[in-house]
Amino acid sequence: MTDRTSPPKISFRDVGCRFPVRGGHFTAVDRVSLDVGEREFVTVVGPSGCGKSTLLNMAAGLVTPTSGEVVVDGRRVTGPGPDRGVIFQQYALFPWLTVRRNVEFGLRVAGVGAAERRRRADEAIALVGLGDFADALPKTLSGGMKQRCAIARAYAVDPDVLLMDEPFGALDSLTRVQLQEQLLDTWSRQTRTVVFVTHDVEEAVYLAGRVVVMAARPGRVHRIVDVPLPYPRTEETRLSPEFAALRNEVWSAVHHQAPVEAPAR
Numbered sequence: 001m002t003d004r005t006s007p008p009k010i011s012f013r014d015v016g017c018r019f020p021v022r023g024g025h026f027t028a029v030d031r032v033s034l035d036v037g038e039r040e041f042v043t044v045v046g047p048s049g050c051g052k053s054t055l056l057n058m059a060a061g062l063v064t065p066t067s068g069e070v071v072v073d074g075r076r077v078t079g080p081g082p083d084r085g086v087i088f089q090q091y092a093l094f095p096w097l098t099v100r101r102n103v104e105f106g107l108r109v110a111g112v113g114a115a116e117r118r119r120r121a122d123e124a125i126a127l128v129g130l131g132d133f134a135d136a137l138p139k140t141l142s143g144g145m146k147q148r149c150a151i152a153r154a155y156a157v158d159p160d161v162l163l164m165d166e167p168f169g170a171l172d173s174l175t176r177v178q179l180q181e182q183l184l185d186t187w188s189r190q191t192r193t194v195v196f197v198t199h200d201v202e203e204a205v206y207l208a209g210r211v212v213v214m215a216a217r218p219g220r221v222h223r224i225v226d227v228p229l230p231y232p233r234t235e236e237t238r239l240s241p242e243f244a245a246l247r248n249e250v251w252s253a254v255h256h257q258a259p260v261e262a263p264a265r
């Protein structure tokens with residue numbers, strides 16, 4: 001499904017990010033180089049604080065790199081854009097708007113006319129299985145349904161790239177599995193490139209064609225693990241010995257990272 005021979009969809013080119021802290025700087029991401037192909041599904045895992053969100057936010061244009069650059073479709077990222085949809089762990093829905101109005105919001109901002117807005121919103125709502133709840137307010141929805149709504153909002157704008165930061169992190173494991181399957185199903189039918197940050201090694205392997213394992217202090221790419229399991233992935237995939245072997249490999253890469261040596265004085 002992925003074409004890694006054509007020019008990359010997203011290129012992290014020697015990208016770094018330092019945040020000012022009292023008395024100096026903290027290097028959150030250090031010289032990361034990574035190409036993500038058109039239609040590729042890449043997951044990013046690593047210990048807490050290793051810079052996963054910062055990396056994603058640089059691709060989203062929400063954080064500016066302090067060195068290097070992120071390039072999408074050959075253009076340097078200088079800010080957010082409709083070509084990149086971002087989904088966070090917190091649903092960030094407007095509580096006073098119905099599901100449909102929430103989903104229409106980005107389209108309204110983009111100046112899409114009312115009829116087209118409605119059509120695209122309803123299509124995205126149906127895609128995430130919320131068709132019966134289009135007129136519901138967020139407070140009447142479960143956590144999983146709220147997250148489906150947030151995903152529908154990103155889908156409606158029809159971005160080429162989906163940047164997802166722990167989108168299922170707050171959900172119970174059953175809902176999480178359902179949303180993983182729905183995401184893969186949608187991804188397989190569309191032409192989207194996905195970068196998905198997670199703490200969950202099993203989730204990382206289940207979804208991805210490649211898992212990027214990051215290391216902390218400073219945040220950098222530690223290893224990249226190919227996941228040559230065929231799509232569509234199913235329960236059988238999760239129970240297969242190949243899946244278990246890959247999960248163990250990624251788990252070891254995350255949990256047995258060599259300690260960072262103190263810099264030479």
Ligand SMILES: Nc1ncnc2c1ncn2[C@@H]1O[C@H](COP(=O)(O)OP(=O)(O)OP(=O)(O)O)[C@@H](O)[C@H]1O
Nearest residue numbers: 019020026028047048049050051052053054055219
């Ligand atoms: N605006 C900021 N100012 C200062 N330090 C920051 C800022 N944003 C992030 N950091 C630091 O950069 C490091 C990387 O943060 P980041 O949120 O990218 O890590 P992460 O891998 O996503 O963590 P987690 O898995 O816990 O969400 C952390 O040590 C964090 O404290």
